[in-house]
Amino acid sequence: MNKIAIIGFGAAGYCAAAEARKWDPDALIDVYTDAGRGPYNPMLTTYYVKGAIDYEAMFPFGSLDEIEERLGLCIHRNTAVTGLDAETKTICLPDGTKAAYDNILISTGASAFVPPIQGGDLPGVFKMRTAEDGVYLKKLLDGGKIRSGLVVGASWVGIKVVEDLVEQGVDCTLVDGADWAFSIAAFRQTAQRVHRDLEKKGIKLAFGQMLSHIEQEEDGRITAVMKNGRRFTADIIAICIGVRPNVAFLKDSGIAVNRGVLVDERMGTNLPGIYGAGDCCEAYEIQSGERKNIGLWFNARKQGEVAGANMAGKRKAFGGNALLNLAHYLDYDFISIGDVASCRDEDQVYEYEDDRYYIRAVRGEKLKCINMIGTGESNGVVKSLFIKYFENNQAEMDMASICHLKENGFPDSFIDFIGRDQH
Ligand SMILES: Cc1cc2nc3c(=O)[nH]c(=O)nc-3n(C[C@H](O)[C@H](O)[C@H](O)COP(=O)(O)OP(=O)(O)OC[C@H]3O[C@@H](n4cnc5c(N)ncnc54)[C@H](O)[C@@H]3O)c2cc1C
Known part of the structure; x- marks a missing residue:
């Protein structure tokens, strides 16, 4: 009998358990x-x-009891x-015992990174990743005493915390060590539009601000002190500066780990079984290979x-993915597809801007990256086209995609730019 173990139970662990059960009704599946x-x-x-x-x-996927019964885990x-x-x-295991497996999945996800700085553990300093983090912030905001908030990290998670604060009427400042928001995915020009639109909503911005430490003020507020000496005082401070894959426990296991666990297209590591x-691993990315x-x-x-499926004896592959970052906040959408x-500098650049959209796309021999603002309902279509053209730049653009883009107000020049090599 196949003894399957799953370490870490988020989306990846759950979907693995459900699929393994589908293909192997008799397997013993232990979830840790x-x-x-x-x-x-x-x-x-x-x-x-x-x-x-709520x-x-x-x-x-329900409670642990429900899942355990439904999937026989x-x-x-x-x-x-x-x-x-x-x-x-x-x-x-933590009690010093050991447990055996035939096939095992590492799906331990990632944790929000809080640097070991002075004041990082003061009351009112928080991160945002887990359900418990959400409960902590909700309790603070529902208490009705929070007037000002500082968010450190102008990226996908930080911007969602900004949204929570602004919608509760909290005076909000967003700072980042980089020169602009979404710096790993946005062109400088895209970010300029993002900044303008954030400022119109009353959010104060400061870039090039590297966090040094946090100090407690006598009036109960807290101050984030930057390495350049600048001080930002607020009632609460969110630290949203990135995540780290949860792979430290694999040290000395022989499993190849870079930033995350290295996997092939069948999600296998360098070791059999x-x-x-999920977030703890590094899988194939189509653009860089x-x-x-x-x-x-x-x-x-x-x-x-x-x-x-593979742990249950099937042969399945994950086709890979493109770099993708998307943020939906304050009735606003920003997506970046590609690297x-x-x-x-020598690449071709496409730029389009009106009251609703900002689009910037770059191509060398192939499409390299598309930034779009305001295109929420079309992001899936453009992402599919990006992957399609990346894999085969002679591919035909299907009529349904063309109609969708035209109906949603995309200019013909954009459709032409992304489908340029089509015959
Ligand atoms: C605020 C926020 C907004 C996001 N927005 C988007 C979005 O708009 N679109 C999008 O596609 N994605 C988004 N994401 C990312 C997405 O949520 C994650 O990519 C996904 O949930 C990862 O699932 P996972 O199963 O790999 O990891 P996780 O959900 O992190 O699950 C891993 C589990 O394993 C546990 N674990 C860790 N170590 C051990 C161990 N040693 N033993 C046992 N258990 C362990 C962890 O505690 C955790 O419960 C967002 C994430 C955040 C935080």
Whole structure:
């Protein structure tokens, strides 16, 4: 009988368990989760904070009891796996015991990174990733005493915290060490439009600000002190400066790890019977042809499914993905598809701007990167076209995509630019 173990129970772990059960009704499936509650959707935490959804809605797959019964799993709650021995095919548990497996998935996700700075643990300093982080911020805001908030990190998570603060009438300042918002995915020109639009909503911005430490003020407020000496005082401070894959427990396991666990297209690691999926791993990225850590809900689910099927004896592959960053906040959409860092001065640039849209696209021999603002309902269509042209720049643009883009007000010049090599 196939003994499957799953370490970490988020979207990737859940989808792996469901898929493994589908293909192998007799498998023994042990799930090890460091939490005592069901898998949550980190994207929904900020929606819970602002009251758009109930607490339960953060858990799209149900409670651990429900999942355990539905999928026939053995779920080990509050059990953080501390090590993995590939030779003996065992994992180490916090109580010092070991558990055996035939096939195992590492789906331990990522954690919000808070640097070890003075004042990083003061009351009112928080991060945003887990359901518990959402509960913490909601409680603070619902208390009605928070007048001002500072968000450190002008990226995908930080901007969602800004949204929570602004919608509750909290005076909000957003700072970042980079020179502009969404710096790893936005062109400078795109960010200029983002900045203007944020400032119109009353958000104060400051860039080139590297956090040094946090100090407690006598009046109860807290001050973020920057390395350049600038001080930002507020009632609460969110630190949203990135995530780190949860892979430290794999040290000395022999599993190849870069930033995350390195996996092939079947989500297999360098060692037989050991798989990785979701935010803790680096999978194939189509543009660079390299393995990259792309922390997306879709990736976590799809990679989990592929790993689950393979652990159950099927042969499935994950086709890879493009770099993708999308942010929906304050009735505003920004998406970046492809690698902004790969763009060069000699590349062709397309730019379009009106009251609704800002679009900037760059191509060398192939499309390299597209930034779009205001295009929420069309992001999926453009992403599919980007991947299609990237894989085959002679591909025909399908009529449904053309009609969709035209109906949604995209200029013909943009459709022409992204489909330029088509015959
Ligand atoms: C605020 C926010 C907004 C986001 N917005 C978007 C978006 O708009 N679109 C999008 O596609 N994605 C978005 N994401 C990213 C998306 O939520 C993640 O990519 C996805 O949920 C990752 O799922 P996962 O299963 O890999 O990891 P996780 O959900 O992190 O699950 C891993 C689990 O494993 C547990 N674990 C860790 N170590 C151990 C151990 N040693 N033993 C046992 N258990 C362990 C962890 O505690 C965790 O519960 C957002 C994320 C955040 C935080």
